[in-house]
Amino acid sequence: MKKNDINYFQRKPLQTTVIGSYPLPGWLEFSAQNLDQFGPEDLAELQNDAVTTVVQDQLRAGLDTITDGEQSRLDFNLSFYGFLQGIKMESTTPRLFGPPAHDQRGKHQIVGQLSAPKGLGTLSDFKKLKQSVAHLDTPPILKASVPGPYTLSGRLLPNSDYIDRYAITEALIPIVQQEIVDLVNDGCQELTVDEPSMSCYAHREDPIRLVDIFNRTVAPVSGKVRLSIHLCFGNYKGRAVGLRQYKPMFPHFLEMDVNEVHLEMASREFSELDIISSIAKVKDVAVGIIDVKSYYIETVSDIADRVRRCLDYAPAEKLSFAPDCGLSQTARWAARQKLTNMVAGVDIVRRELGLS
Numbered sequence: 001m002k003k004n005d006i007n008y009f010q011r012k013p014l015q016t017t018v019i020g021s022y023p024l025p026g027w028l029e030f031s032a033q034n035l036d037q038f039g040p041e042d043l044a045e046l047q048n049d050a051v052t053t054v055v056q057d058q059l060r061a062g063l064d065t066i067t068d069g070e071q072s073r074l075d076f077n078l079s080f081y082g083f084l085q086g087i088k089m090e091s092t093t094p095r096l097f098g099p100p101a102h103d104q105r106g107k108h109q110i111v112g113q114l115s116a117p118k119g120l121g122t123l124s125d126f127k128k129l130k131q132s133v134a135h136l137d138t139p140p141i142l143k144a145s146v147p148g149p150y151t152l153s154g155r156l157l158p159n160s161d162y163i164d165r166y167a168i169t170e171a172l173i174p175i176v177q178q179e180i181v182d183l184v185n186d187g188c189q190e191l192t193v194d195e196p197s198m199s200c201y202a203h204r205e206d207p208i209r210l211v212d213i214f215n216r217t218v219a220p221v222s223g224k225v226r227l228s229i230h231l232c233f234g235n236y237k238g239r240a241v242g243l244r245q246y247k248p249m250f251p252h253f254l255e256m257d258v259n260e261v262h263l264e265m266a267s268r269e270f271s272e273l274d275i276i277s278s279i280a281k282v283k284d285v286a287v288g289i290i291d292v293k294s295y296y297i298e299t300v301s302d303i304a305d306r307v308r309r310c311l312d313y314a315p316a317e318k319l320s321f322a323p324d325c326g327l328s329q330t331a332r333w334a335a336r337q338k339l340t341n342m343v344a345g346v347d348i349v350r351r352e353l354g355l356s
Helices: 026-032 040-061 078-083 122-132 149-153 165-185 196-201 207-221 275-280 300-311 332-352
Strands: 085-088 108-115 141-147 190-194 226-231 260-264 284-290 319-323
Touching: 026 040, 040 122, 040 332, 108 165, 122 141, 122 165, 141 165, 149 165, 149 196, 149 207, 165 190, 165 207, 190 207, 196 226, 207 226, 260 275, 260 319, 275 284, 284 300, 284 332, 300 319, 300 332, 319 332
Parallel strands: 141 190, 190 226, 226 260, 260 284, 284 319
Antiparallel strands: 085 108
16 A cells, blocks of 8 residues: 555545543443452453443444543553553652642653563554454444653653653654554554644744654554544643643644644634644644533534534545543543534534535
């Protein structure tokens, strides 16, 4: 398959999708807090059942593209450190009390050469996802999500061998590369490389350097899978971090080697929505039209109106719609209804345009 074979990368207009994470069922959260009461086979069954559960939620909502909900992860990226060798995991959370904030997540010491001889775990996650839809005659598009090396580097402390965040990032690039190569070889149709740290800190870092890091990371799979990047401003405990503006990233981030750029828009009241016009000239755009930080449940009418606003800036064939971020920090009852309404609202506009 050639890199520029457009048919391979096209999807139907106004696609509905998700980013990656989904709320853990309550029974899985309880089990995770009592792991000593389960055997390895019990834990495997718990994870398989959780994937089946969240896949059913997404299928009932009617999404075109689904994920495994990251049910095997403690966090969108924090659990990946358990797969890394050469680090000493923090033993105590830095701050336990007070309102939730990012300083309640500590950093790990590097004590040796960074490696991940058994991978980062996403391949086995993707296999669970494939198995969960194997019975369907027409399965949805399956998406896998992997955190990028710059974002992963943020929780590791520099030392004499890895003198700063960029040195750590360079060491993580081949690890992430191998992970995404394995996913593509296993049949992954759509792959999101999550780099929220790039979007959070682009205002104070060199965006050209960030683009170079990203492009070198995805180079081995470029043209072999539909690639997207998720650019948001953080969602730890429903809180953002960093300057919530896309202006510092563009036009530089247009040089990222991806088919689709996902932007967080709903929680920002669609500030900078006009930026999707310039993106759509060279790439597809996934617009976040569901606010995962709010328990206001967007109505079907809300969604349809938001889709129409986006169509003022980009054509239907270039647009996809999703929540702003992953849904792991949103209660499951709200996540279900938000996704159901999102799909219904998009379908209204599809019918108006004669696309259904």
